[in-house]
Amino acid sequence: MNAPSRLLVLGGDAAGMTAASHVRRHAPQVEVVVVEKTHHTSNSMCGIPFYVGAEIADADDLVVRTPDEFRAMGMTVHMRTEALAIDPVARRVRVRDLESGAERDEPYDRLLYTVGAHVVPPPVPGVREHGHVVHTLDDGEHLRAHLDQQDGERERGEDKPGDRHVVVVGAGYIGIEIAEALVRRGFDATVIDRSPQVLGSLDADMAALVQRRMEDFGIRVRLGETFTEARGLGGSSVAVVCERGVYETEVLVIATGAQPSVAMARAAGCRVGPSGALVVDPQGRTTVDGIWAAGDCVETLQLVSGQPVNVQLGTHANKQGKAAGIDIVAAVRGTGRGEAAFPGVVGTAVTKLCEWEIARTGVGEDEAAAAGIDAAAVRFTGTAKASYLPDPGEVHVKMLAEQGTGRVLGAQMVGSGNVAKRIDVAATWCQLGVTVQQAQFLDLSYSPPFGGVWDLLQVGARKLVRELGLSPVL
């Protein structure tokens, strides 16, 4: 009943392949063509530190579905193929085969732009020559191969400056995870960042606790430090020159955070929002007819602050990709909008660092202030298990709520256990607009191995009710 049509997908990771798979299943008359720059389709970026640290043997373990598996679903998948430019009028994309260097045009009826994000290394001499960016699984494989090679040289007794030392530039999640993985592999690790705190997504007071934990774990942390040059010392050794010191190292990792890759879409006329990412509607439609986008390159709504944000997480890429896939099927069928609407995010993130669980959701104090929200914050320390058990551990909690309404605005928790999945309770509160007064009365679980009789989030809710002058205070 519909004319056959061609969906071209730029970028074969979570967002793109979720959408592509949905379209294959629900609109089999559509020809689906995928163009992917790297050697891998759908894979777990979050797993790369475990692979670099050799906790996972094989890079393929991180691949959710291979190109051949997608081909078996009836898609055409061009690997190692880079998209160069979109012609939104002629509806075609110029691409280059990275193996042969040959260029060609790929036509489309509908285009899904899911090219993700890319790391912009600091613009200092030597960084591209000596630094290892860790962003894609290809990057992870390069770094792992480099480390394995160094191990081999060491076994042959070859000595060199900076031996068994790693310097990581960038104290965000990935930077710290890589540093930790290499400490576990027997390296000395130094993490450098020009900002005054680690983990910019945490408030400074909470980040200071994580920094102390990193130092206790054996990672050197140098904050407020500016990286100015990477200088080769022969072999693989590098002098990492900073304003306040020089660090000799065997491995230099660049983990300075990634920017959404929007250039090609912007050149095709797609609007870029204040976050620097592509503006899309809840179905993933960009501002240019026939072009959808999803994943790390798009802007979304922070539901607590009401601000546009760019959050690069696989979990959002999956949901956005699915909503876009549903919408593309509806467009193909001519039945109007797809019925799935990606509503936005509340900024939930967790990780495990140096045996601590680190979790955050909602907004922090600075974000609340920037959004003009009048927030109250409480901070306290509790235990991971009931305090009378052996090794009860410690958990530091910060929670924010809105003056007047009592709406829960955010939570940050760091500590030895029972943190990560607990943040999802606060995330649900943030997303549904639950107040601290309501939160006190929720039937949350209690058992000694998992905490005290009042859940830490309810302890926080009670403190906030008091702090905000609301009632009743349970």
Next chain:
Amino acid sequence: MNAPSRLLVLGGDAAGMTAASHVRRHAPQVEVVVVEKTHHTSNSMCGIPFYVGAEIADADDLVVRTPDEFRAMGMTVHMRTEALAIDPVARRVRVRDLESGAERDEPYDRLLYTVGAHVVPPPVPGVREHGHVVHTLDDGEHLRAHLDQQDGERERGEDKPGDRHVVVVGAGYIGIEIAEALVRRGFDATVIDRSPQVLGSLDADMAALVQRRMEDFGIRVRLGETFTEARGLGGSSVAVVCERGVYETEVLVIATGAQPSVAMARAAGCRVGPSGALVVDPQGRTTVDGIWAAGDCVETLQLVSGQPVNVQLGTHANKQGKAAGIDIVAAVRGTGRGEAAFPGVVGTAVTKLCEWEIARTGVGEDEAAAAGIDAAAVRFTGTAKASYLPDPGEVHVKMLAEQGTGRVLGAQMVGSGNVAKRIDVAATWCQLGVTVQQAQFLDLSYSPPFGGVWDLLQVGARKLVRELGLSPVL
């Protein structure tokens, strides 16, 4: 401005002492008198298995506040004193000093009835003589002393029938926790229950998984087995006679579940509801003027099923006690109702058993059917960590939602990790009436050490959307 008045509190554990402390702080003109039958005030019943298993050295570690600490707050606390009868017209309670046997009357202006629950052992010969009930901290101390004494005899080389064997009658949370604690102490444990499954609060299919785990851990499980007699074999050895076998044991533990202790209140005219517990309003008022009740002896609303239930958990006792305390202060001040209203429960419960985390919230299939709710259920197995990590573990999940509306009705999870605090997300959904369609779009956390890119609860929500024929299916 108000006449001084006397608050008499029967029962000095969580509910009673939370209320008493609130009244002391906010209405210091009120004389607060507490009557407690055992040797301990506010303590953690949930911690008793850890104490019996010698993971915790000292029973005092389980005491949150001692009688002297409450006295220092200005209360009168009568320990080892049992309430016998309430005269609601004369407003006095007959009590007996359990040390001296002397009886006296305690007058009151307002009475708080927080006497909790009590274990009713099976009515079989020998059970009172040979069985150890484990309910109060006093009970825990008796059992621990008995075990320590047996250890001493064993060291002196005294042999006896049933040596190093424990039989637990009752396969609920406490029974299994005690069995596990004694396995850790080196005992062989057998758990007997006349019902066809362990953990009656789980659906049978989920309980079967826990049973298998118990057996793998080394606990013998005998279900559908009726205990008929406990017969002394000399010394502390006991023959536990059942319909299908006789078990020789050194220790017989009776963990058959506790009944709300309502007799005295009922005799005073307080209404008892269909759950067998006292009817109270959200402020803890019973149906008799001047008498409040809270904690294990009261009935509350199951918010998902709409049914009256009796749930004995310290976490509810704390909240109910606080709501009652706030209301008593309002009554003393003559300012109408207290502003805190205990809304009811959703049946959240967690525990750690044999290295598995066991969690449930909402209603199971039988409860939904009994409440006339048309439910759909899904069951599946996932991993505790990302599947590509070493030892990803396993988590079994069951979730229920309502036909038509998609309202989340309940969740049960059992498995090796990241279960316990995750149930609080589902509990929040159940209590706030969140639908499976909404649940799919919540911004829940993802990181490989804590699970896959779709949280297990969202995997369940997606399956339920499909199962219920709702849309969109993410």
